[in-house]
Amino acid sequence: MTDDATGRLDVRKTYKLFVGGAFPRSESGRTYEVTAADGTFLANAAKASRKDARDAVLAARKGFGAWSAATAYNRGQVLYRIAEVMEGRRAQFIADVLAAEGGTAASAASQVDAAIDRWVWYAGWTDKIAQVLGSANPVAGPYFNFSIPEPTGVVVAVAPQDSSLLGLISVIGPAVVSGNAVIVIASTERPLPAITLTEALATSDVPGGVINVLTGDPAEMMPWLATHADVNAIDLAGITDPELAVSLEREAAGTVKRVRRPAAGMDWSAEPDLSPIRAFVETKTVWHPMGA
Amino acid sequence: MTFEYAPAPESRSVVSIASRYGLFIDGTFVDSSSGSTFTTINPATEEVLAEVAEAGTDDVERAVQAARRAYTEVWGPMSGRDRAKYLFRIARLIQERSRELAVLETLDNGKPIRESRDVDVPLVAAHFFYHAGWADKLGHAGYGPAPKPIGVAAQVIPWNFPLLMLAWKVAPALACGNTVVLKPAETTPLTALLFAEICQQADLPPGVVNILTGAGETGRALVENPGIDKVAFTGSTEVGKSIMRSLAGTDKRLTLELGGKAANIVFDDAPVDEAVEGVVNGIYFNQGHVCCAGSRLLVQESIADEIVEALKRRLSTLRLGDPLDKNTDIGAINSAEQLSRITALVSSGEAEGAERWSAPCTLPDRGWWFPPTVFTGVTQAHRIAREEIFGPVLSVLTFRTPDEAVEKANNTPYGLSAGIWTEKGSRILWMAERLRAGVIWANTFNRFDPTSPFGGYKESGFGREGGIQGLGAYLTTEVTR
Known part of the structure; x- marks a missing residue:
């Protein structure tokens, strides 16, 4: 595209995956065409393969170690930093969302604002989850007994297909806030805001592997991820084919994965509550005798 | 040095075991529609203790309908305060009949009387006391100001702690306003049937607790019945996985407490x-x-x-x-x-x-x-x-x-x-x-x-039993978004 005023030919971006903090192409070399809501060509996005998905699991498992061991205070600062970096790129996100979803600039702006504010909301949760979901338990005996929520582990989320940025962040946020690592498969037809997000993540002090973003076809990757022994939970938010959702849920049973299946037609702009955070935490209870 | 001990057997005369037991549906004991039965055996002597009805698909349907009626007409609309009082009554009855329950548990399960008397049964009473108190305080439990029950819960429990596992399932379910259809393990049905009698003594409204005896097929028919809203299972990881598979794509909620290798x-x-x-x-x-x-x-x-x-x-x-x-x-x-x-x-x-x-x-x-x-x-x-x-x-x-x-x-x-x-x-x-x-x-x-939540990570299952965290398994979650 040429700028009408200056006649300068613009520099286009190559859209790649985001795995382990790096930006690889798909190992398969495949790409697919991404068009704007009005049908014009936008980019060739990487079409991740099952091998890319497996690499992402390795990266996420590594990321989980560091992220879950970080202090809640530190995690909060890192998540808040994402909001800061996104705020600085607000115009770019609005342009991306507008191109992907169509509609008006005002509606795209309100989506981006809500997405940034969502990070602020989650950033404030990191050091409160344990106090809200944990407990000191008054057992009938001379024991000190407490329960704390801990992250489930590696979460694979299929981002909503319609809401390309706010929906995406609405599935990443509740998983990473408690210390999980996430592999998210971006909206297939609207993946570019997700790629722009990865650029914000890469400059936000998020440790490599904590948030991994794949683009491509969830129907191709998810059967491998739903059966992968090192994946602890799956979020089927963006699976639109009900038969695929059922089969993934069935396959997840083989390793007793936690499965989240948000209600169809979810309004991602509504204020979130605790339920998606609860979906990806485990309660650990510790007993210790008391005595002099 | 070895110590010699004279035999010190607990008397089994405190408990009377009927020769036949029916299914407990809608507040009364009934025969299974097929007339099919099985026996339960004392594993320490191989003596047959009783003949027990085996519930089939029709019986499951009847029990689920009874539970649904009780849920919509009686237990769901009842105030938390009154649900609490029923649960306190049950807790007291368990204490009053604790020796009887302990002896029966030991006869049917084979566990030492020292354990059934000092561990299992006291914990059973404690579970009902604890959850009784929650019934009218659920708005304070962190699940929103007015959390709602889920509906009819299908509960399948193992033979290792028969009455305790019943308590872990039934007490929170009832406290939160659900009704239940519970299937005890086929080798240890007797204390659950005595518990049914306790429900009668407590004047618990018919259909709030239904108990179906049977083996794996009965359990399968129960969890696959379309009329239930929730499944809670404790047992092997293998069966847990198959239940999870069979519930895929349904709106039934699920909690699993499975195996371990600690x-x-x-x-x-x-x-x-x-x-x-x-x-x-x-x-x-x-x-x-x-x-x-x-x-x-x-x-x-x-x-x-x-x-x-x-x-x-x-x-x-x-x-x-x-x-x-x-x-x-x-x-x-x-x-x-x-x-x-x-x-x-x-x-x-x-x-x-x-x-x-x-x-x-x-x-x-x-x-x-x-x-x-x-x-x-x-x-x-x-x-x-x-x-x-x-x-x-x-x-x-x-x-x-x-x-x-x-x-x-x-x-x-x-x-x-x-x-x-x-x-x-x-x-x-x-x-x-x-x-x-x-x-x-x-x-x-x-x-x-x-008061202390129990449950697993990874393939040991999901969901917790006990404590404030355990209530989540029997309440509708907040609007999921």
């Missing part, structure tokens, strides 16, 4: 005698029929010989025999089927090269028994180190550093419980943070309390 980790600074007592309690309590049993002993290499020797010495003093005898430590294996599973896994341990030692005790002629057994020289690749045996069999492995202990402890698809024995407080907390298991016992093992 590590009990002993550091070189642990007091030996205390640790050995804890290891013994960890794996030989209830004949090892405990999903959270400490079936893998991870002992620091420098004290491994000392611990194993002390362990064998202690195990040699355990008394195996008549479960009704108040001095009995080790009761009967619950069924012939379970005994053959234990025997098969023990044979695999021998075949794979681990060294077996069994306590020198005489096994009774009748009934199903297995002596307390320890395997040394076990590697992580051995089946006895990976598979749940669900019997009095301990696998001993060693470690050198805390990091190695964590790695070995977590090297399992299960994650139900773990034990840590050390005098060093900072190490306990460091270990507790790293062990991927739902319950961590430090310098103790196999403690349970209704």
Whole structure:
């Protein structure tokens, strides 16, 4: 595209995956065409393969170690930093969302604002989850007994297909806030805001592997991820084919994965509550005798 | 030195067992529609205790409809205060009939009377007391200001703690305003049927609690019935997975409490005698029929010989025999089927090269028994180190550093419980943070309390039972977004 005023030919971006903090192409070399809501060509996005998905699991498992061991205070600062970096790129996100979803600039702006504010909301949760979901338990005996929520582990989320940025962040946020690592498969037809997000993540002090973003076809990757022994939970938010959702849920049973299946037609702009955070935490209870 | 003990049997006359039991549907005992029955057997004597109705699909449908009616017409609309009062009544009745329940549990299950009397039944009463108090305070539990029940809960429980598992399921479900259809295990139906009588004595409205006896097919018909809203299952990981598969794509909510292969980790600074007592309690309590049993002993290499020797010495003093005898430590294996599973896994341990030692005790002629057994020289690749045996069999492995202990402890698809024995407080907390298991016992093992949530990580299941966290399994979650 040429700028009408200056006649300068613009520099286009190559859209790649985001795995382990790096930006690889798909190992398969495949790409697919991404068009704007009005049908014009936008980019060739990487079409991740099952091998890319497996690499992402390795990266996420590594990321989980560091992220879950970080202090809640530190995690909060890192998540808040994402909001800061996104705020600085607000115009770019609005342009991306507008191109992907169509509609008006005002509606795209309100989506981006809500997405940034969502990070602020989650950033404030990191050091409160344990106090809200944990407990000191008054057992009938001379024991000190407490329960704390801990992250489930590696979460694979299929981002909503319609809401390309706010929906995406609405599935990443509740998983990473408690210390999980996430592999998210971006909206297939609207993946570019997700790629722009990865650029914000890469400059936000998020440790490599904590948030991994794949683009491509969830129907191709998810059967491998739903059966992968090192994946602890799956979020089927963006699976639109009900038969695929059922089969993934069935396959997840083989390793007793936690499965989240948000209600169809979810309004991602509504204020979130605790339920998606609860979906990806485990309660650990510790007993210790008391005595002099 | 050995001590001689005179027999000290608990009298079984406190409990009268009917020769036949029906299904408990809509407040009354009825025959199964097919007329089909099965027998329940005392595993310590192989004596037939009673004939019990076997529920089929039609019976499941009747029970689910009764539970639905009770939910929509009576229990759902009832005030929390009144639900609480019913649950307090039940708790009191359990206390009043505790000796009867304990004897019946021991007869049907084979566990020592000392355990059913001092552990199972008191905890059952405590569970009803604890949850009774929640019934009118649910708005304070962190699930929103006015959380709602889910509806009709299908509950399937195992044979290892028959009445306690019933309490873990029924008490929170009822407190939260749900009605239930519960299926006890086919080898241990009797205390659940006595509980049905207690519901009658409490004047619990008909249909709030329904009890269907039967085996796997009954359980399958129950969890697959389209009229239920929620499934709570405790049992094997294999069956748990199949239930999860069968519920895929439905709106039924699910919680699973499945198997385990817990590590009990002993550091070189642990007091030996205390640790050995804890290891013994960890794996030989209830004949090892405990999903959270400490079936893998991870002992620091420098004290491994000392611990194993002390362990064998202690195990040699355990008394195996008549479960009704108040001095009995080790009761009967619950069924012939379970005994053959234990025997098969023990044979695999021998075949794979681990060294077996069994306590020198005489096994009774009748009934199903297995002596307390320890395997040394076990590697992580051995089946006895990976598979749940669900019997009095301990696998001993060693470690050198805390990091190695964590790695070995977590090297399992299960994650139900773990034990840590050390005098060093900072190490306990460091270990507790790293062990991927739902319950961590430090310098103790196999403690349970209704205020203390219980449940697993990974393939040990999901959802919690007990505590404020356990209520979540029986309340509609906030709008999920």
